[in-house]
Amino acid sequence: MNFDLIKAVVELVRQFMEQNESKALYSNDIHGFTKWMNTCFRDNSELEDSTWIGKKSGRSSESVINTLLVRIVRYAKSYSRSIVVNSMFSSQDDFIYLISLNSLGSMSKMDLIRHNVHEKPAGMLVINRLINNGWVEQTVSDKDKRIKLIQITKKGLDILDKHMNEIRKASKVVTANLTHPEQMILIGILSKLDEFHYSVYRTDLDATDLLDKAYEKLN
Structure with a gap:
């Protein structure tokens, strides 16, 4: 089977x-x-003859995809900055972490950090900042008293709700003029990429040999 x-x-x-x-x-x-x-x-055979700058001189499709992904991430960060400037958030990671907790419920610090694909030191800075602001709190797991969980507070929900319209606006701008079918195709493609890379990252976010690990998994 x-x-x-x-x-x-x-x-x-x-x-x-x-x-x-x-x-x-x-x-x-x-x-x-x-x-x-x-x-x-639907049949995407028409995409087989896609062209890009540098194709004739040997630039690979992998190189183009990497460049485009980096550019899109930078565009998204630029839109997110406008939310941060007009709020109490210190960075976009603040509301991204809050959205994660609001959507998925309480989780351990490391699970939250892994979910957002951060290295441990950077993730801990975000979590500590959220705790100091009273937007999240630590609780003890009912299943294992040794485990501390992070959950969003009423204050965190309020600050998130206050800026949710702007956050949704930024998300909509990032997807730009993609049609609904195109968005569905993109979700499928990005989900496949995310599943591959997350399987590597979740082992050790601070590892210095992640490239080699990912390459070995690919081959």
Whole structure:
């Protein structure tokens, strides 16, 4: 039995249910799921002949993808700065961590840091800042008294709610003029990349040989 295929199908169903819950564009049955699949994964053969600067001189598609991803991240950070300037947030990491806790619930410090793909020292600075501001608090796990969990406070929820419209605006601007089907395709592609890289990062965020680990996994 091909368990990898089953896992991939389950993940697609999860994405369909999650996206359709807010958009309600398709019926919540096999027919709706099939339509969603056809929309998201339509034939992209026309992309095979894509061109880019430097292609004729040998620049690889991998190089272009890396450059474009870096540029998009920088654009996103620029939009986020406007939120920080007009708020009590010290950086975009403040509201990103709060959103993580609000969406996923309480978790350990290291789980929160790993979820946001930070090195431990940088992540701890963010968490300590949130604790000092009273936006998050430490609690003891009911299952294991040795484990301390971080959870968002009422004050944290209030500050997040106060700026949520601006945060949503920044998210919308980053996705720019992508159509809904294009967004679905991009989610699938980025999720695949994230799954690969997170499997490497979660072992040791502070490792100096992450490149070698990722390369070994790739090959």
